[in-house]
Structures are given as C-alpha cells and as structure tokens.
Amino acid sequence: MQKIQVDLHERSYNVIIGNNILKGIGKIIKKYAISKNIALISSEHVTELYENTVEKSLIENGYKVHFIKMPSGEKNKNLKTVQYLYDKILDLNFDRSSVIIALGGGVLGDTAGFVAATIFRGIELIQIPTTLLSQVDSSIGGKVGINHERGKNLVGAFYQPKVVIVDPNVLKTLEFRERVSGFGEVIKYGIIKDRIFTNFLLENYKDILLLKNMDYVNYAISRSIEIKSAIVSADEKESLLRMILNFGHTIGHAIEVTEGYGKFTHGEAVIVGICAAIKLSTDIGILDTNEAEKLINNLKKIPVVPSVNHLDEEKILEAIYYDKKIKNGKVRFVLLNKIGETEIRDDVSDEQIIEVIKWIKELNFDSSIS
Numbered sequence: 001m002q003k004i005q006v007d008l009h010e011r012s013y014n015v016i017i018g019n020n021i022l023k024g025i026g027k028i029i030k031k032y033a034i035s036k037n038i039a040l041i042s043s044e045h046v047t048e049l050y051e052n053t054v055e056k057s058l059i060e061n062g063y064k065v066h067f068i069k070m071p072s073g074e075k076n077k078n079l080k081t082v083q084y085l086y087d088k089i090l091d092l093n094f095d096r097s098s099v100i101i102a103l104g105g106g107v108l109g110d111t112a113g114f115v116a117a118t119i120f121r122g123i124e125l126i127q128i129p130t131t132l133l134s135q136v137d138s139s140i141g142g143k144v145g146i147n148h149e150r151g152k153n154l155v156g157a158f159y160q161p162k163v164v165i166v167d168p169n170v171l172k173t174l175e176f177r178e179r180v181s182g183f184g185e186v187i188k189y190g191i192i193k194d195r196i197f198t199n200f201l202l203e204n205y206k207d208i209l210l211l212k213n214m215d216y217v218n219y220a221i222s223r224s225i226e227i228k229s230a231i232v233s234a235d236e237k238e239s240l241l242r243m244i245l246n247f248g249h250t251i252g253h254a255i256e257v258t259e260g261y262g263k264f265t266h267g268e269a270v271i272v273g274i275c276a277a278i279k280l281s282t283d284i285g286i287l288d289t290n291e292a293e294k295l296i297n298n299l300k301k302i303p304v305v306p307s308v309n310h311l312d313e314e315k316i317l318e319a320i321y322y323d324k325k326i327k328n329g330k331v332r333f334v335l336l337n338k339i340g341e342t343e344i345r346d347d348v349s350d351e352q353i354i355e356v357i358k359w360i361k362e363l364n365f366d367s368s369i370s
C-alpha cells in the first residue's frame with residue numbers, strides 16, 4: 001500500500017494506492033470518515049461488480065451504507081442527475097455530518113463530487129475512482145462538476161475530497177479502450193515532467209495496457225498521481241502552472257468536439273493532440289526534431305481505434321476558437337522544449353494549426369496492440 005499526499009494546507013489529503021485494497025475499504029476509511037452514515041454513489045455496472053466487496057467491508061467496520069445508483073455516461077453528467085441525487089440523499093434524512101463515497105469513473109466522481117460540494121453547503125467526500133483515467137486524473141485535484149448544454153464542465157466547484165482510494169485491480173473489469181483512454185493522461189504526465197517515466201511507459205505500454213504486470217500498472221498510476229498532485233499542490237485554483245496539464249488537450253479536445261463525443265475516447269483524442277503538440281513544438285523551433293520523431297513513432301504504437309485520416313482541419317480550428325470564447329481566454333498551447341519541460345505559448349498561428357492537423361491526418365496509429 002502506497003500513500004501520496006496532496007498538499008493543500010488545511011485541505012490536504014492522502015491518495016492511497018494498493019492492489020485489492022477495496023476489500024479492506026472499511027478499515028481504511030475508518031481513519032478518515034467521522035460519520036457512520038454513508039451514501040455510496042455508484043453506477044449500475046460498477047455497483048454490480050463491486051457492491052458486495054465494498055458493502056461487506058464497510059458493514060464489518062460499523063458503517064451504515066446506503067447505495068445510490070446513478071445513470072452512467074457523459075450525457076448524464078448534468079443537473080438532472082444532480083437533482084436526482086439530491087432527492088435521494090434528502091430521502092435518507094442525511095445531515096451535514098454524513099459522507100458521500102463516489103465509486104466509479106470520472107463522470108460519476110465529478111457528478112457525485114459536485115453533489116457533495118453543494119448539498120448542505122458541503123459534506124465529506126471520499127473518491128474511489130475505478131477507471132484508469134479517474135485514478136490518475138479526475139479524482140485528484142478537487143475539480144468537481146457537470147456539463148451544461150453549451151459546453152462540458154461549465155458548472156462546478158473546487159472541492160477537495162477527504163481521501164482518495166485507488167485499487168488498480170479494478171481495472172481488470174474495465175474495457176480495454178477505456179484503459180487506453182487513461183493511458184493518454186499517464187503518458188502526458190511523463191512527457192511534461194519526467195523523461196525516465198516516459199521511457200518506462202513507452203517500453204512497457206503493452207504490459208501496462210494488458211495488465212500483464214500489475215507492478216508496472218501500480219507504478220504507472222502512482223507516478224502519475226505524484227506528478228498531478230505536485231502540480232495541483234502548487235496551483236490549486238488553476239492558474240498558469242496547472243495549465244501544463246492541458247498538454248495535448250487544445251487539439252485533443254477540439255477533435256473530441258468535432259468528431260462528436262464518444263467517437264474518440266478522451267485519452268485517444270489526447271494522444272493525437274499530444275502528437276500535434278510535439279510537432280508544433282518542432283515547427284516553432286523549440287524542440288529537437290530527432291527527439292520529436294522518436295517520440296511520435298512510439299506514440300503511434302498506442303492503439304487509437306478511430307481513424308484520423310478524415311479529420312476536418314477547418315472545423316477543428318473553429319472548435320479551438322469556440323472553446324477559447326466560452327472560456328474567455330486566449331488560444332494557448334502547452335508545447336515542449338524537451339521531454340519533461342514545457343512552455344506555454346499563445347503565438348501559434350492559425351496556419352500552423354491547420355498545417356499540423358493536415359500532418360496528423362497522415363499519421364497511422366496502430367488500432368490494436370501488435
């Protein structure tokens with residue numbers, strides 16, 4: 001069992017990582033949760049898989065658990081679901097001292113986290129992320145929230161959990177493509193902060209994605225969490241420093257939008273976006289071309305299922321500008337000086353963006369592990 005601290009003064013908390021720790025969940029949270037009253041929010045599928053394990057351990061440790069099922073999928077990350085969860089919790093006669101446990105992927109963690117942040121002006125939250133993406137990214141850093149019809153994640157809060165509990169073993173039931181999606185964020189952490197970790201990931205991506213070596217999986221997760229929590233600790237409310245976490249996301253996110261959510265998983269789009277950011281870095285002359293070429297050749301081996309050949313560069317550019325407009329900012333790119341060192345630039349021209357997308361369309365990603 002490993003412990004990583006997210007250092008945020010009085011809002012600091014631990015992330016606990018260990019294979020099979022879900023079985024001993026009751027004992028672990030005994031150290032953190034004050035109230036015996038727990039609303040455990042989970043999706044139908046995840047409840048089916050893990051309800052028994054979690055419930056048994058919580059009851060053994062004296063907790064009263066109320067399971068609340070939430071519909072899964074990005075389309076349900078909205079106010080209607082929040083309203084439904086408020087109603088369920090109020091039906092339980094909960095009060096401010098009760099606890100919400102969010103057991104599920106990022107959609108669930110973001111939504112249940114938002115409910116925890118707002119009901120009774122905030123009740124304690126424990127995150128138990130069950131997808132790779134949520135384990136290394138969404139459960140760390142305290143961003144909770146929901147989508148609005150005008151855009152993703154437009155309504156939300158910064159609300160830090162009491163503790164995050166990560167059991168890599170649950171990835172065994174997760175679909176392969178969802179693991180790849182999380183891996184997009186994992187490789188991002190490596191490239192922005194840690195050359196040795198990057199090399200490790202690119203050498204061992206098969207063993208990690210196929211869960212052939214759980215020590216490697218654990219290391220990939222824990223190193224990612226270390227990197228994210230160090231960045232979040234230095235910049236809780238997302239000013240410039242935390243922006244480096246957007247590496248690969250300017251174009252990645254625009255691809256997700258133009259292709260329609262669901263066609264590319266988030267991480268697949270991020271992997272493509274990372275390749276674009278690497279190429280842009282060489283185009284503006286800050287990254288060595290040999291280093292870039294090697295990196296891209298390796299990244300192309302990570303399976304990205306949808307084809308990139310038909311991407312529409314004009315639409316992608318439009319989506320980048322739309323995103324900028326609703327977030328009221330500049331088009332900023334996180335680019336690379338070298339592996340482990342980034343630079344934020346707002347001087348990338350539209351022509352350069354169009355050219356890099358045309359270049360992307362010629363890339364052939366492997367669509368499965370060979």
Ligand SMILES: NC(=O)c1ccc[n+]([C@@H]2O[C@H](COP(=O)([O-])OP(=O)(O)OC[C@H]3O[C@@H](n4cnc5c(N)ncnc54)[C@H](O)[C@@H]3O)[C@@H](O)[C@H]2O)c1
Pocket residue numbers: 043045046049072073074077104105106107108110130131132133134137138139140141142143144152153170171172173174175178181266
């Ligand atoms: N808060 C943040 O800082 C932050 C950061 C990144 C992403 N996000 C958000 O995270 C969301 C995406 O999260 P995600 O990628 O985890 O997707 P997801 O939550 O939609 O989960 C993917 C699917 O896997 C299922 N699932 C979850 N765990 C499982 C398991 N162990 N076994 C089998 N099936 C399982 C879920 O029910 C779901 O159908 C997006 O809404 C995104 O905006 C938030």
Ligand SMILES: [Zn+2]
Pocket residue numbers: 185249266270
């Ligand atoms: Zn992301």
